[in-house]
Amino acid sequence: MFVVSWTPLMPPAHALTHQMRWDTCGGQHRSLTEIVLFIFFSPLGSAAEKTECQLFSLQLSPVCHLISNPFSYHTVPQLWVLYFGMTRASCKGLICCPISQKIMPIHSHLVVNISGSGADCMLWERILTCEMRLYQLRHRKRLSVNGAAKLLSMMLHPFKDQNTKNVLSTFGGRSGPRVCYVCSDGLQLKGEMISVGSGSPYAYAVLDDGWRWGMTVDEAVALAREAVFRATHWDAYSGNNVDLFHITAHGWRRRDREDLKEEGRKYVFINCISTKKLNSRQYNAFFQINICNHRLNKLDFP
Amino acid sequence: MEYLIGIQGPDFVLVAADNVAASSIIQMKHDYDKMFKLSEKILLLCVGEAGDTVQFAEYIQKNVQLYKMRNGYELSPAAAANFTRKNLADYLRSRTPYHVNLLLAGYDEADGPGLYYMDYLSALAKAPFAAHGYGAFLTLSILDRYYRPDLTREEAVDLLKKCLEELNKRFILNLPSFTVRLIDKDGIHDMEKLPVGSK
Numbered sequence: 119m120f121v122v123s124w125t126p127l128m129p130p131a132h133a134l135t136h137q138m139r140w141d142t143c144g145g146q147h148r149s150l151t152e153i154v155l156f157i158f159f160s161p162l163g164s165a166a167e168k169t170e171c172q173l174f175s176l177q178l179s180p181v182c183h184l185i186s187n188p189f190s191y192h193t194v195p196q197l198w199v200l201y202f203g204m205t206r207a208s209c210k211g212l213i214c215c216p217i218s219q220k221i222m223p224i225h226s227h228l229v230v231n232i233s234g235s236g237a238d239c240m241l242w243e244r245i246l247t248c249e250m251r252l253y254q255l256r257h258r259k260r261l262s263v264n265g266a267a268k269l270l271s272m273m274l275h276p277f278k279d280q281n282t283k284n285v286l287s288t289f290g291g292r293s294g295p296r297v298c299y300v301c302s303d304g305l306q307l308k309g310e311m312i313s314v315g316s317g318s319p320y321a322y323a324v325l326d327d328g329w330r331w332g333m334t335v336d337e338a339v340a341l342a343r344e345a346v347f348r349a350t351h352w353d354a355y356s357g358n359n360v361d362l363f364h365i366t367a368h369g370w371r372r373r374d375r376e377d378l379k380e381e382g383r384k385y386v387f388i389n390c391i392s393t394k395k396l397n398s399r400q401y402n403a404f405f406q407i408n409i410c411n412h413r414l415n416k417l418d419f420p
Numbered sequence: 421m422e423y424l425i426g427i428q429g430p431d432f433v434l435v436a437a438d439n440v441a442a443s444s445i446i447q448m449k450h451d452y453d454k455m456f457k458l459s460e461k462i463l464l465l466c467v468g469e470a471g472d473t474v475q476f477a478e479y480i481q482k483n484v485q486l487y488k489m490r491n492g493y494e495l496s497p498a499a500a501a502n503f504t505r506k507n508l509a510d511y512l513r514s515r516t517p518y519h520v521n522l523l524l525a526g527y528d529e530a531d532g533p534g535l536y537y538m539d540y541l542s543a544l545a546k547a548p549f550a551a552h553g554y555g556a557f558l559t560l561s562i563l564d565r566y567y568r569p570d571l572t573r574e575e576a577v578d579l580l581k582k583c584l585e586e587l588n589k590r591f592i593l594n595l596p597s598f599t600v601r602l603i604d605k606d607g608i609h610d611m612e613k614l615p616v617g618s619k
Contacts, residue, residue: 271471271474275471275475278471299448301443301470301471303469303470303471304469304470304471304472304473304474304475305441305443305448305470305471306471306474307441307448307449307452309448309449312448318446319445319446322446
């Protein structure tokens with residue numbers, strides 16, 4: 119696995135948030151806005167040049183990540199979960215849909231992130247939505263996320279050979295924010311930061327570096343963008359836009375999809391010490407790989 | 421990949437399990453608890469295939485608690501072990517066998533401490549010390565060499581530390597921390613996570 123030293127050199131997330139249009143979940147309190155961040159990654163130059171670098175990909179489908187931060191020191195202590203994933207749906211080497219939605223809100227406080235076989239995941243999302251609504255109608259309160267994870271896990275148990283990985287995240291009333299990972303092979307984990315999918319190792323590398331208890335939302339968003347960007351860079355089955363959901367006690371909010379393609383191309387091969395943008399010669403020296411001159415000239419470096 | 425170990429003393433049982441929850445090559449969780457509390461003085465340590473462990477262990481756990489609710493008293497460790505083995509055996513030749521390896525540790529008022537080793541093929545053996553997983557290949561000899569039936573608690577913990585040192589030295593996988601619990605006549609006691617200082 120290729121490891122790149124990096125520092126987050128993307129422009130701070132808050133600079134971009136002001137330009138974003140905020141959508142909020144319907145019918146709930148809306149004092150907090152959602153953050154959906156879409157990164158559109160395209161290969162450097164044309165598609166052919168990208169094959170110079172080694173791409174490591176696994177046989178699964180795209181990456182989804184979660185960050186959970188129950189406490190923030192810098193602002194009013196608030197509990198929130200940040201959900202981010204990307205939007206590429208692939209089918210045996212082809213991109214079926216570059217703008218699919220993988221993060222699905224179940225209800226105002228429960229969001230599901232999927233990875234694996236797309237059709238199976240969507241089916242289980244719908245079934246879970248039905249069951250959650252039935253529970254709410256029968257018992258007059260929402261099922262907790264642990265309960266929802268347990269329910270989904272039990273429902274998936276007879277179908278162990280399916281390739282479905284779901285990640286649930288919610289904000290419960292008394293229990294606070296929760297992130298649960300449910301896999302069709304039965305693994306069920308509760309954690310603070312979970313990433314699933316083919317690009318998840320690359321994302322874990324970035325997230326583990328920057329994640330800490332007590333991040334602000336802006337820091338988390340910046341980290342999220344960096345993580346997804348790196349993952350979409352290295353993983354063939356990850357790419358296109360990035361969704362970002364922010365779940366708090368008031369429900370979920372999502373942000374408009376955003377194209378970070380230009381930023382990505384400028385910052386992807388940045389030297390960890392230098393903060394300058396590299397020209398093509400520095401890029402070549404940094405990577406110490408032999409790129410044919412004629413190919414290098416075609417690469418569009420600023 | 422996963423590792424369980426149990427050491428029985430004259431009046432206690434010391435058990436430890438690693439804390440890694442893995443999914444293919446990724447450690448998804450570093451503080452995953454593989455021990456299931458069946459009753460006040462019985463612990464079930466369960467490793468194996470991903471979903472089967474939790475499903476089977478919780479099934480046994482709820483059934484043991486149901487027995488207590490119905491009958492007013494708890495199952496003894498020997499009875500719980502045999503019940504678990506019977507369930508494993510019944511499912512073994514069904515369409516959905518459970519692929520789990522278990523250690524059941526408990527303290528009985530009448531019989532004293534007991535450590536039961538159970539296999540995914542529903543073998544059951546009461547043993548003075550036992551281990552599951554690839555790490556068992558490395559540590560069973562150490563247990564053989566240094567185990568005595570009259571170990572004190574401190575000596576048992578030292579023996580456990582020796583085993584974990586050997587794992588750190590020779591086992592190819594990284595198992596950074598272990599949950600350690602001790603069962604005696606006063607119930608289940610959580611001990612410090614080993615190695616000391618790990619998160």
